[in-house]
Structure formats: structure tokens, C-alpha cells
Amino acid sequence: MKHALLAASLLLVAGTAVGCGGAPTDASKEDFCKQYTKIGEAQSADDANDWGKEMEDVGTPEGISDDARDGFEIIVDAAKDAEEKDGEIKEPDIDKDDEKKVAAFSKYVGEECAPDAG
Numbered sequence: 001m002k003h004a005l006l007a008a009s010l011l012l013v014a015g016t017a018v019g020c021g022g023a024p025t026d027a028s029k030e031d032f033c034k035q036y037t038k039i040g041e042a043q044s045a046d047d048a049n050d051w052g053k054e055m056e057d058v059g060t061p062e063g064i065s066d067d068a069r070d071g072f073e074i075i076v077d078a079a080k081d082a083e084e085k086d087g088e089i090k091e092p093d094i095d096k097d098d099e100k101k102v103a104a105f106s107k108y109v110g111e112e113c114a115p116d117a118g
Helices: 002-012 029-041 045-058 066-080 096-113
Strands: none
Touching (some): 029 045, 045 066, 066 096
């Protein structure tokens, strides 16, 4: 259950994005989705930190919208900076503009990485 809460908090909140503009923009959909889904395995802030670094190395596929790409950067930065307090992941503040970008990224992931229905 703890890993599900960690994944949810990383999807719903993020710190101020300094940006990881150096992350590749030509990742394969397969590599992107494979790495993205590993967040469900995170059990601690250290795991989230590692996931963020690995996700940054993979980057995003071509064709991602600007807002979704910004959301990716926000999520990756939040994961790389994740900390624990009293055994729980600390939830950083997020402003309204960042919430919209994270939502765009979440929608992108849902559309691109969801298993085929057939």
C-alpha cells in the first residue's frame, strides 16, 4: 500500500520545477512506458529519487505536447527531490499552472501507456 501512496503523491503533487530540459525527447514509447510504470515499485523516497533519475535518462517520446512535457519535468523533479517525514513521502506545494501540466502528463501517460483493450 505504501508504494501506491508514493506513486499517487508523485502524480498529484510536485515541487517547483527547475526543469530537466536535458532529458531526451526521442525516447521510444516502449522504453518510456516501461520505465514510467516502475514507479509502482517504489517503497521509499530513495526509490522515488532513483526512479526520477532513471525517468530523466529515458526522457519522453516525440510528439508529447508542451504541457505534458512540462508535467513530465515537474514529476521527475519531484521524484528526484522526494523526502520522507515520519515514514511518509512529503508532499511539496504545487501551483495551479503546474497542476494543469501534471494533469496533461497524466493524461498523456494514460493514453500512451495503457494496455491495449483488445
